[in-house]
Amino acid sequence: MKYSLLFAALLMLTFTTIAQDGKTIHVGTRHTDLIFKVGNDGRLYKAYLGTKLSDNTAFATSRTPGHLAYITAGTDNLFEPAIRVTHTDGNPSLELKYVSHTTDNLTANITHTRIVLKDDEYPVEIILHLKSHAAEDVFEQWTEIIHHEKKPIILYNYASSMLHFDAPHYWLTQFHGDWAEEMKLQEAELTSGIKIIDSKLGSRAHMYQTPVFFLSLNNKSTENTGELIAGTLGWSGNFRFLFEIDERNSLRMIAGINPYASEYTLAPDKPFITPSFIFTHSSQGKGLASRNLHRWAINTGVMDGTAQRLTLLNNWETTYFDFNEEKLMAMLDDTKKMGLDMFLLDDGWFANKYPRNNDRAGLGDWEENKAKLPNGLGVLTSEAEKHGVKFGLWIEPEMVNPKSELYEMHPDWILKLPNRPEHYYRNQLVLDLTNPEVQDFVFNLVDGLLTKYPGIAYFKWDCNRMMTNTYSTYLKDKQSHVYVDYVNGLYKVLDRIRQKYPHVPMMLCSGGGGRVDYGALRYFTEFWASDNTDPVERVYMQWGYSFFFPAVATCNHVTSWGKQTLKFRTDVAMMGKLGYDLRVNELDEKELAFSQQAVENYSRLSDIIWHGDLYRLISPYDENRAVAMYVSENKDKAVLFSYTLNARFGENFNAVRLQGLDPAKQYEVKEINSFPGIRGLFMQTTRYSGDYLMKEGLRVSNDMPLSSAVIEITAQ
Ligand code: DGJ
Numbered sequence: 001m002k003y004s005l006l007f008a009a010l011l012m013l014t015f016t017t018i019a020q021d022g023k024t025i026h027v028g029t030r031h032t033d034l035i036f037k038v039g040n041d042g043r044l045y046k047a048y049l050g051t052k053l054s055d056n057t058a059f060a061t062s063r064t065p066g067h068l069a070y071i072t073a074g075t076d077n078l079f080e081p082a083i084r085v086t087h088t089d090g091n092p093s094l095e096l097k098y099v100s101h102t103t104d105n106l107t108a109n110i111t112h113t114r115i116v117l118k119d120d121e122y123p124v125e126i127i128l129h130l131k132s133h134a135a136e137d138v139f140e141q142w143t144e145i146i147h148h149e150k151k152p153i154i155l156y157n158y159a160s161s162m163l164h165f166d167a168p169h170y171w172l173t174q175f176h177g178d179w180a181e182e183m184k185l186q187e188a189e190l191t192s193g194i195k196i197i198d199s200k201l202g203s204r205a206h207m208y209q210t211p212v213f214f215l216s217l218n219n220k221s222t223e224n225t226g227e228l229i230a231g232t233l234g235w236s237g238n239f240r241f242l243f244e245i246d247e248r249n250s251l252r253m254i255a256g257i258n259p260y261a262s263e264y265t266l267a268p269d270k271p272f273i274t275p276s277f278i279f280t281h282s283s284q285g286k287g288l289a290s291r292n293l294h295r296w297a298i299n300t301g302v303m304d305g306t307a308q309r310l311t312l313l314n315n316w317e318t319t320y321f322d323f324n325e326e327k328l329m330a331m332l333d334d335t336k337k338m339g340l341d342m343f344l345l346d347d348g349w350f351a352n353k354y355p356r357n358n359d360r361a362g363l364g365d366w367e368e369n370k371a372k373l374p375n376g377l378g379v380l381t382s383e384a385e386k387h388g389v390k391f392g393l394w395i396e397p398e399m400v401n402p403k404s405e406l407y408e409m410h411p412d413w414i415l416k417l418p419n420r421p422e423h424y425y426r427n428q429l430v431l432d433l434t435n436p437e438v439q440d441f442v443f444n445l446v447d448g449l450l451t452k453y454p455g456i457a458y459f460k461w462d463c464n465r466m467m468t469n470t471y472s473t474y475l476k477d478k479q480s481h482v483y484v485d486y487v488n489g490l491y492k493v494l495d496r497i498r499q500k501y502p503h504v505p506m507m508l509c510s511g512g513g514g515r516v517d518y519g520a521l522r523y524f525t526e527f528w529a530s531d532n533t534d535p536v537e538r539v540y541m542q543w544g545y546s547f548f549f550p551a552v553a554t555c556n557h558v559t560s561w562g563k564q565t566l567k568f569r570t571d572v573a574m575m576g577k578l579g580y581d582l583r584v585n586e587l588d589e590k591e592l593a594f595s596q597q598a599v600e601n602y603s604r605l606s607d608i609i610w611h612g613d614l615y616r617l618i619s620p621y622d623e624n625r626a627v628a629m630y631v632s633e634n635k636d637k638a639v640l641f642s643y644t645l646n647a648r649f650g651e652n653f654n655a656v657r658l659q660g661l662d663p664a665k666q667y668e669v670k671e672i673n674s675f676p677g678i679r680g681l682f683m684q685t686t687r688y689s690g691d692y693l694m695k696e697g698l699r700v701s702n703d704m705p706l707s708s709a710v711i712e713i714t715a716q
Contacts, residue, residue: 024059025101027113027130029137032281035059036069042097044069044117046164051283067164070128072096080244082159082254087122088149095119096126109134123148138296140276148268155264159256161277165217170251172243173214175544180532182513183210183544185621190243198240198258202467202483203398203430204514211239211517212548214286215253223287223616230289231255232548234518235275237487263480275519286547291613294550298611302521302553304503309526309552309610310341310390310458311599314581317559321348321357324372328380334584335389339599342458343384344392349373354403360427363399364406366445381455392458397442399428399464413438417469425465433489434482435474442493450501463510494523507555526553526577534562535572539626539643542575552610557581564706566591567675570598571708575641578602594675601672605639608632615659620645625653625701631660638713642700653701661690666716673710681709
């Protein structure tokens, strides 16, 4: 009884201490308002996050209860905190009061707000940072923690963002998977208590859970209806999203680095900066949220997002480790013949004492293998130049095989536990990127290759294992720093690479899509979505990625996984960044002609696919087909992809209403990527108004299982 009274009193404290004339802090975008308010208890509250208000002055005077914006542990908080610290004197509490805030206009579109909070009793300062991207309706939020105590303090929890919601129901959409089965969508209603989506894998951190979610308020959201938040963490390591529904049915969302095994000893005067939580609010469903994130990613979130990408031929699935100079030269011919921009040489080109002829040896020894490449990489880069194509190279710089010279020379550079047997995954171990010497080694690998071979135009940067038996010789008594410092060490290397080579395109790969996040995509131009390139599987995966990541960054290759027609495989790969990983010399005449035409079509349309607006029209999760379209920003051009996955007896696929076009414009509608002998959808090119296409729609689905259509739509 006593406890419940105390509890009620605490709640009253939380909800009723808003000053009549409280100071408000407004962080808005074009269609969203995020409003904070200082209570008369001096604490900071989040007063509003939602659709833009025509008048937001009411928050200054209203008694609307808010929720504390960044809840601390150790005093009166009863639920999961955003931050938990222990001070130098052992006191395990923190109390934050508002001190000041500033807002800078970084550009006409981007503002940066800093809200400074301080503990009255201890010299600890928390700065909440918010960047708002007005046109894209996207916020980035992160936290800076700094203190001036005499000795270090310990950070146990250090969220990037905490947001509160009040709705009758909350629906969470999450994406999980494994190697070759990335981005599987699940949606469920949240119930009281805590739901966590997280990773404890360290490297290859997103192998089982991708750091993205939709949180729908009230009802399940659809593509075009419903209020929701789409969120993602820009961090290439352990992350955690926590959703807690309390006894009043309020939801507290906490996003940030996973505090698991990661207490951080923070020295005085040294800021600890968390990664960004990136989020957008939509009151018109998931489609708009994705378009907001894509636009932000293209403009800001992805390295060189507005630029062009290179189509490519990769040798991984056709040769694996078994190649020589002659085979590669023939592939340069194939690259040219197909009309592709670049040849990408994958794993297996390096190491001599322990040659990289399989995945059991050689990782870490980055000299050309003399048996396979007696004349080195130089002959390939210059031959590529003669062919008028570019040359790209695979590396996996963070890893080492026990069978390697690197392992023999630097056992102390490897993350592994003393007094325990080594634990391998894909026969390899993780290098200790917390160690500046290892950072130098990784930087020097890239720098050395680019210095020696300026003709290298692209890297595929792989990372094929997670951390286990994790222990850093370098970190000594600070083992709980390893997960955080590893990622920051990786970013330090990438920063150095980008300072020296600002625009060399790089593909982020992690045994397929085991590391896909906007922390890494600041440095990478694209990511490898999955090793599974069976186009049916890919339709679902690409659908999943498309909710949060733009097509310009999503690498899709045409391969021989799956038994579908070459047309189906090509049409599926074309909905992102197109590449090939198949034996061009085994294509018959029709297949080669079709592929050359498809590459040409792709070059004509890629700008719309990469930089246009995506409308997902029919989800493969709802029907036996998938239909999506990209529309150029000026609505002059669109390209629609339609995939029939299955067709039951008597199945009737309705006409699909297009979206995103200009109703007043006339459009020419033309089927492309036709394959000789495969029945197309349209006999002829036709004209329709945008109004008709969006209200009546088009029949875009073939009723043959595993068939597809690509439709080019051009304003007249
Ligand atoms: C895993 C990647 O996902 C593949 O594409 C390929 O590069 C292999 N690693 C090479 O070992």
